[in-house]
Amino acid sequence: MNILILCTGNSCRSILAEATINALAPExxxxxxxxxxxxxxxHPRSLALLEREGISTQGLHSKSWDNLPMTPDVVITVCGSAAGETCPAYLGPVLRAxxxxxxxxHATGxxxxxxxxxxxxxxxxxxxxxxxxxxxxxLLADKARLKPELDRIGLIGA
Incomplete structure (x- = not known):
């Protein structure tokens, strides 16, 4: 299963998710x-946080969705709403969450x-x-059953 974590800038949240999934996921x-x-x-703070968590940062870089080295099966957007962000819409035949x-x-202080x-x-x-x-x-292999689970998971911690 190929998962694309999509955001606008690809410098913080999507990078954190990419590295974490790849560190924890089974083959x-x-x-x-x-x-x-x-x-x-x-973002340097993303790299520092991942290193503190013992997650490799090797090869992580900000990249465009225009040059993906794989075709995703699932696309997960991680944009927030408080800053009025508009999440990019991936236009492919994939499961989205x-x-x-x-x-x-954008944190200050x-x-x-x-x-x-x-x-x-x-x-x-x-x-x-x-x-x-x-x-x-x-369940991972059944897109009809997976979609509601992905939606439910997207509410954890919200």
Missing amino acids: GIRAISAGSKPAGYV HWGVEDPA TDAEIDAAFEKAYRILRGRIEAFLALPPD
């Missing part, structure tokens, strides 16, 4: 992230407050990823 499930308007860099998380790159925003986004995404990876393999 046969692969994630890649991309953006409709990639920032061109991975929305797991909205507020963008920690002290270093500790900004770090807390990154940690919150990561914890929400990780909880959803763990719930997804706990689904039975037969």
